[in-house]
Each structure stands twice: as C-alpha cells, then as structure tokens.
Amino acid sequence: EIVLTQSPGTLSLSPGERATLSCRASQSVSSSYLAWYQQKPGQAPRLLIYGASSRATGIPDRFSGSGSGTDFTLTISGLEPEDFAVYYCQQYGSSPPLTFGGGTKVEIK
Amino acid sequence: EVQLVESGGDLVQPGGSLRLSCAASGFSFSSYAMNWVRQAPGKGLEWVSGISGTGGTTYYADSVKGRFSISRDNSKNTLYLQMNSLRAEDTAVYYCAKGVPAFLHYFDYWGQGTLVTVSS
Numbered sequence A: 001e002i003v004l005t006q007s008p009g010t011l012s013l014s015p016g017e018r019a020t021l022s023c024r025a026s027q028s029v030s031s032s033y034l035a036w037y038q039q040k041p042g043q044a045p046r047l048l049i050y051g052a053s054s055r056a057t058g059i060p061d062r063f064s065g066s067g068s069g070t071d072f073t074l075t076i077s078g079l080e081p082e083d084f085a086v087y088y089c090q091q092y093g094s095s096p097p098l099t100f101g102g103g104t105k106v107e108i109k
Numbered sequence B: 001e002v003q004l005v006e007s008g009g010d011l012v013q014p015g016g017s018l019r020l021s022c023a024a025s026g027f028s029f030s031s032y033a034m035n036w037v038r039q040a041p042g043k044g045l046e047w048v049s050g051i052s053g054t055g056g057t058t059y060y061a062d063s064v065k066g067r068f069s070i071s072r073d074n075s076k077n078t079l080y081l082q083m084n085s086l087r088a089e090d091t092a093v094y095y096c097a098k099g100v101p102a103f104l105h106y107f108d109y110w111g112q113g114t115l116v117t118v119s120s
Helices: none
Strands: A004-007 A011-012 A019-025 A033-038 A046-050 A062-070 A073-077 A085-090 A105-109 B003-007 B020-024 B036-038 B045-051 B057-059 B068-073 B077-084 B091-098 B107-110 B114-118
Touching: A004 A085, A011 A019, A019 A033, A019 A085, A019 A105, A033 A062, A046 A062, A046 B107, A073 B068, A073 B114, B003 B091, B020 B036, B020 B057, B020 B114, B036 B077, B036 B107, B045 B068, B045 B077, B045 B091
Parallel strands: A011 A105
Antiparallel strands: A004 A019, A019 A073, A033 A046, A033 A085, A062 A073, A085 A105, B003 B020, B020 B077, B036 B045, B036 B091, B045 B057, B068 B077, B091 B107, B091 B114
C-alpha cells in the first residue's frame, strides 16, 4: 500500500499569497497517477487535479499541479478568499487500495 | 448535470447492519466505476470500496473486507453499500463517488454524503 504524507499540516497565508502544498509517497506513483481535491467545511471534496498536473473541468488556472515519482506539489498562485479549505492528495497508480494523504489545511493568516 | 444523492445513514448499534444507497443521474451510469469513500468526524478521507461499471468486479479496503458489500443496479442507476457487523470505528460520513472510465482511478464527482453513527 502506498502511504501519502502531506505537508505542512496547516498553512497560514493571506489572500493574494502563493500556496505550495506537498504530497510525498512512500514509493513511486506509477504514471504520475496522483489527484488533488479541495474540501470546504460541511461539503464534499471537489476534484482539482488529476494525472499530477491536469486541471479538472472548471478549475481556475491559479491551481496547478506538478511532480512525479514520489514527490508532488499543488500550487495556488494567488489565494482567493474561496480557496481557504483543506486539500487532499490521492494516488491511483497502485491500487487497490486507493489511498489519500492526511490533508493540508490552508487558513487565513 | 451529474448528481449523486446518498441515503440510508442512521444511528446503529455495534454489531448491527445498514444499507446505504446512492441515486445517480446526469450520466450513463453503467459506463462508469463507482466508489464509496468515508470520512470519520474531524478526520481525513478513506476509500472504502469500488465496483466496475458492469458490477462484475469489486474491491474493498482491508478495514471493511468481509463485512461490507458493494453492489449496483444499473437499471435503477443506483449504487449500494451493505454494511454488516458494524463497529464504532465505522462511524463516518459516507460519500458516493463517481469514477472515470478506467477502474480504480480518481473521482470526478461526489455526493453530499450520508452520516453513519455506530454507538450503543
């Protein structure tokens, strides 16, 4: 089973700042099969990125994903008020099981 | 518009059973794998189970294997999760999540979830 470790646990930033979230895998994720989701309180997760760097339908271009192998990054180029949320990475390169990281909370500083 | 609506969550005693349903609309249901993902209160996401579009292939997380059973009725566009021998650690919001055509990949649409509470 691939274990995903997200860091930092919490990121305190101001609107307009750049956010850099990390997701590290315990072994290489084949074919860069990694996705990112955003979850706001009381809501279901929303797909942001798949295939490590492809934006899902309707996702603004301030969200970008990069990485390969064991190290992946989600970057939000300029935080909007609606971007403060919890972000999860998920791998699907070695499944089952599909596994998620523990999440990074992006909060307003 | 893709819609996934879960139902069936409830308060149940340890050792009890519950069946969750997920009514799907807005896409060709039988063409897509479907999944259940859960989230314990204040915790992260955990994939529970997945089923292929035809229903012929299923997979489970080790934490639920032998206790939970996933199924689908493509004539009713509905996904199910039969949960038996429930434990306190099964307490969570259960989300129905639509897969992409490739089985066991990522989830492009999620329902709003249904709460299962296991407690005496």
